[in-house]
Amino acid sequence: MSEELPLVDSNITKQTFLQHFPLDEKVYSLDGDELNFLRQQTGIGDEELLKRHILKVQAEAYAVYPYPCIQRFRFLHFKLPKLPGYDRLLKLGQERPDAILLDLGCCFGNDVRCAAADGFPAKHIIASDLHAEYWDLGHKLFRSTNESFPATFIAGDVFDPAHLAIIPPFYSRPEAPIPDLPTLTSLNPLRGHVTAIHTSLFFHLFGEQQQQHVARALAGLLSPEPGSMIMGLHAAHSEKGLKHLSFGQDDEATFSLFGHSPESWTELWNGEVFKKGTVKVDAQLQERDSDGGAPGSKVMFLIWCVTRL
Numbered sequence: 496m497s498e499e500l501p502l503v504d505s506n507i508t509k510q511t512f513l514q515h516f517p518l519d520e521k522v523y524s525l526d527g528d529e530l531n532f533l534r535q536q537t538g539i540g541d542e543e544l545l546k547r548h549i550l551k552v553q554a555e556a557y558a559v560y561p562y563p564c565i566q567r568f569r570f571l572h573f574k575l576p577k578l579p580g581y582d583r584l585l586k587l588g589q590e591r592p593d594a595i596l597l598d599l600g601c602c603f604g605n606d607v608r609c610a611a612a613d614g615f616p617a618k619h620i621i622a623s624d625l626h627a628e629y630w631d632l633g634h635k636l637f638r639s640t641n642e643s644f645p646a647t648f649i650a651g652d653v654f655d656p657a658h659l660a661i662i663p664p665f666y667s668r669p670e671a672p673i674p675d676l677p678t679l680t681s682l683n684p685l686r687g688h689v690t691a692i693h694t695s696l697f698f699h700l701f702g703e704q705q706q707q708h709v710a711r712a713l714a715g716l717l718s719p720e721p722g723s724m725i726m727g728l729h730a731a732h733s734e735k736g737l738k739h740l741s742f743g744q745d746d747e748a749t750f751s752l753f754g755h756s757p758e759s760w761t762e763l764w765n766g767e768v769f770k771k772g773t774v775k776v777d778a779q780l781q782e783r784d785s786d787g788g789a790p791g792s793k794v795m796f797l798i799w800c801v802t803r804l
């Protein structure tokens with residue numbers, strides 16, 4: 496298994512996360528579409544009861560691993576539905592009978608649950624994460640079962656070749672047939688068959704070489720059909736490199752975060768990962784609230800989509 500959170504300096508440990516990100520009801524926020532979605536999915540109409548339900552599941556998830564995004568309730572907030580390629584993705588789900596959507600680093604899976612509610616066939620959705628517990632907690636959070644939300648979950652480490660090995664991208668249809676999704680135990684049999692891959696708040700967990708590794712590994716899964724896409728958002732920089740950012744509720748520690756710029760991210764996908772000219776890369780920076788810094792502090796996020804031409 497890879498070591499988790501290699502982005503943080505080695506002196507920052509799980510213990511340090513717990514110290515700097517104590518669970519705190521005050522950072523709870525849920526409104527608009529996300530509140531309505533949670534109400535609809537859970538059947539809990541009362542806002543206070545819903546909040547108690549969420550806090551209970553959050554505490555269980557935090558005990559699995561104390562990700563700042565769990566402490567900051569990011570698992571309730573939509574990422575995929577707000578990405579520019581989302582409508583195209585839903586269309587692919589409707590138009591391609593064999594369309595498959597993969598969410599990598601899915602955590603509770605709120606984004607793919609929204610895609611399913613918006614019409615992407617749930618049986619054609621694969622979600623994957625290092626921690627299977629998060630997926631189970633997703634069922635608890637959304638009060639669902641494998642029957643009511645029949646997406647396939649596959650636990651695994653993205654750096655484990657037995658789960659996801661690096662192979663060159665496909666430029667013609669793979670010979671191997673599409674596997675029976677519910678029987679999958681790793682991502683490898685999906686090579687060349689995945690129509691759309693979503694991965695948010697994920698790449699920034701890793702350094703430069705690991706980001707390149709993940710990009711190559713995902714490229715080998717993507718279908719060669721024009722329009723197939725890989726998309727997501729994560730913290731990045733206006734210039735490629737390592738940056739020291741303050742860390743924790745009180746900004747008292749620092750950590751270094753490797754980030755691509757929109758230009759270097761585009762070059763990575765169009766030329767290094769895929770043959771130049773075979774994909775279109777949209778990548779733009781947006782300033783957003785930081786999950787890692789003190790409340791109110793901002794970081795740049797890369798919002799991106801790689802589409803097969």
Ligand SMILES: C[S@@+](CC[C@H](N)C(=O)[O-])C[C@H]1O[C@@H](n2cnc3c(N)ncnc32)[C@H](O)[C@@H]1O
Binds near residue numbers: 499601623651700
């Ligand atoms: C910061 S969370 C983001 C979750 C979700 N995508 C979101 O946007 O809310 C990162 C997720 O990546 C998972 N993860 C971390 N390292 C991983 C690895 N090596 N392989 C697979 N998943 C990993 C974590 O368990 C966690 O659920």
